[in-house]
Each structure stands twice: as structure tokens, then as C-alpha cells.
Amino acid sequence: MAWKTLDDMDLKGKRVLVRVDINVPVDNGKVTDTTRIDRIVPTVKDILAKGGKPILMAHFDRPKGKVVPEMSLAVTLPALEAALGQKVAFADGGWDAAVATLAPGQVLLLENMRFFPGEEKNDPEFAKELAALGDIYCNDAFSAAHRAHASTEGVAHLLPSCVGRNMQEELEALEGALGDPIRPVAAVVGGAKVSTKITLLSNLLDKVDHLIIGGGMANTFLMAQGHEIGKSLAEAEMTGTALEILEKAKGAGCRIHLPVDVVVAEEFKARAPHKVCPADACPAEGMILDAGPKTVANICAIFEECETVIWNGPLGAFELMPFGAATYAAARQAGALTDRGELITVAGGGDTVSALNNANAVHQFTYISTAGGAFLEWMEGKTLPGVAALGG
CATH class of the missing domain: 3.40.50.1260 (Phosphoglycerate kinase, N-terminal domain)
Incomplete structure (x- = not known):
């Protein structure tokens, strides 16, 4: 397998754009199943341990390129913070400023990628905007890898890229079951x-x-x-x-x-x-x-x-x-x-x-x-x- 993993990257002091899948079930404003959130923890912890600054990109539901308040990723914050055991900063706008003020040891979650028309269209300009926020791209969302979107495919061509632990485990398991x-x-x-x-x-x-x-x-x-x-x-x-x-x-x-x-x-x-x-x-x-x-x-x-x-x-x-x-x-x-x-x-x-x-x-x-x-x-x-x- 030709893709690089977190072990192949020098993350110290680097801004790491991490595509994750935390599209979790929610009822009455609370996450009811944290499985997908739990699975991204090893990747985030590894990036922090290697001195990187994790900037999480994700989608939630299907807002179809429009801002739908009830589909904000803010709803996942309590479960995300509980899983990581630390506070998570949230940026529903002003991404450049939020990234610029991100200190070592902190984690930042960006608002729902699908609020932006350029995401599902895989718009090159939107991909460039995302790439400008990071030094390294890490895809830890195999569940979204069949979509050619800006945050899953477009940005990967613009930054040094690797897979996260969850995606690495998935690829190795599937390759082991069907590939060889x-x-x-x-x-x-x-x-x-x-x-x-x-x-x-x-x-x-x-x-x-x-x-x-x-x-x-x-x-x-x-x-x-x-x-x-x-x-x-x-x-x-x-x-x-x-x-x-x-x-x-x-x-x-x-x-x-x-x-x-x-x-x-x-x-x-x-x-x-x-x-x-x-x-x-x-x-x-x-x-x-x-x-x-x-x-x-x-x-x-x-x-x-x-x-x-x-x-x-x-x-x-x-x-x-x-x-x-x-x-x-x-x-x-x-x-x-x-x-x-x-x-x-x-x-x-x-x-x-x-x-x-x-x-x-x-x-x-x-x-x-x-x-x-x-x-x-x-x-x-x-x-x-x-x-x-x-x-x-």
C-alpha cells in the first residue's frame, strides 16, 4: 500500500488538517452513539503527541451547501471533548483567525463542511481555502472516502498527505481480507x-x-x-x-x-x-x-x-x-x-x-x-x- 501514515510525517509545530467522520446520531441535541467519535481519538492523540496542531474537518447530515443551524457540528462538541478528555475550540466562521490563535496541545473543530457549496462540488477554490489552513493533510474518514469532495479529495492534492489511524486500520483490514x-x-x-x-x-x-x-x-x-x-x-x-x-x-x-x-x-x-x-x-x-x-x-x-x-x-x-x-x-x-x-x-x-x-x-x-x-x-x-x- 502506497499511502503514508502518521508515522511517515514530521508533525512537530505543524498545522494538521484532519478529515474525520463524526456524522453521529443525535436526539434532542445529544449524541446517542459515540462510536465514530471514539474511533478518531487515536489519530488526534497521536498528532498532539507528535507536536502537531489538529484542525478537524467533518460533515454532519445533508445541508446541501446551505447553513442549516440544526445541522451545526457544535452539537458534537460535548461528546468530542469527553472522548478526547480536553476542551475543543470551535470555529463557525473566521477560520484563519481561529487557526492562527491555535496553541500547541489544543484541538480545533471547523463548522460543517457541507454548509459550503464548494465542498460537495469539490471546487478547486474551496479546496485551496482549506489547504491554506494547514501544513499537512490527514484523512481519517474512510467512510467518506468514496466521495470526491473538497475536504476528502481536493485538498489531498494540495498538501503533503497521509492516513490517520482509523483509516489506516480500515485499509489494512480490507486489504488483508480482499487484496492479499x-x-x-x-x-x-x-x-x-x-x-x-x-x-x-x-x-x-x-x-x-x-x-x-x-x-x-x-x-x-x-x-x-x-x-x-x-x-x-x-x-x-x-x-x-x-x-x-x-x-x-x-x-x-x-x-x-x-x-x-x-x-x-x-x-x-x-x-x-x-x-x-x-x-x-x-x-x-x-x-x-x-x-x-x-x-x-x-x-x-x-x-x-x-x-x-x-x-x-x-x-x-x-x-x-x-x-x-x-x-x-x-x-x-x-x-x-x-x-x-x-x-x-x-x-x-x-x-x-x-x-x-x-x-x-x-x-x-x-x-x-x-x-x-x-x-x-x-x-x-x-x-x-x-x-x-x-x-x-
């Missing part, structure tokens, strides 16, 4: 629709040894194979694509694993009466809401023989009890193998992280990405502008 993994590698891909993950599935065929398909996506593959799926969620128009993916997998030496048994109910609601049946025998009035126990056993056996697992998407309708059983059981097995040092596990995506949390397995995984869209685009094999601009 320890084999055999399995990918678990779930979710509702094949249409939203065609690029992902196609990219993985050449990169993994086992591709485990679950969720509503699996129903489309079962339909493509001629199986009855009753009233299950599926995309009939995507069956041809599903067959193409199955055929390409053979040529790529990738084994695709679909459910062999399924959990079926007649209603899409929590605790609906349900039963297990073979994957090719869904009743006409039934809908597939989860993978069955034999499928789970097969998945766990695959994990046993693999060295690396990358996971995006649940195996069933996990948000409805008890149709998260397959996802939770597989997650716990992956977590247990990781705990024993027998498996490297990397997972990402909002639903995936929620499901792993529900399974109490999230802390066992080697790496959990909070990057959302950037994680998915990386898995799809796309070039991320914010990473490419750093030389990676």
Missing part, C-alpha cells in the same frame, strides 16, 4: 436484492473461494434454479443475472453456497408461526424469512475450513424475532473461531453491524467497518477518490 488474504476465503453476502449487489457479487467471484448468499437475495437464486419460493421476496427479473453469476463462479473456481433448508412463515411479522422445510419445497402460501439449521451447519463448516471471512448482509429477516437465528448462529461461530485465532473476520454494513451486535459477536470479529457505502464500494472493487488522492 490468507486463504481459503469465504464471503457472506446477504440482504434483500440481487440488483443492489450485482457488482459486489461479480467482483467477489475472482477473489474468494466460497461465496455464501443469504437473505432475500438467495430467494432470487432459488427461483432461478426453478425452485418454488411461494410468496417470498425475490426479483424475478434478476433470475437471468443470477444464473450468469452461478455460471461465472464455476469458471472462477468459486463455490457458491445457497440455502439447503429455509424457515418459512405465512406472515411477515415478529413471532409469526413458522416451520423449517427444504429450500426447494416452500409452500405456495409461505415466505422464506431465514435460512434453516442445515444451512447454518453448512456455513459453520465452511468457516471451519477457511482462514478469512468477509461479511456484508444478514442471512434472514433478522429484525423480526425469531428470523435472525441463522445470522446469529453463524456470527457466533465466526466470532468463536476468531477468538481462538483460527479465523480472520472482517464485517461491514449497517444491517450487518446491527445483526452482529444482536448476536453479541461484534467484539469478537477481527475488524468491524462503520464505513457504510465506502465499505461496499471497496468490496465492489471500485476506486475510492479519497484513497486514490493519497497515493493508495
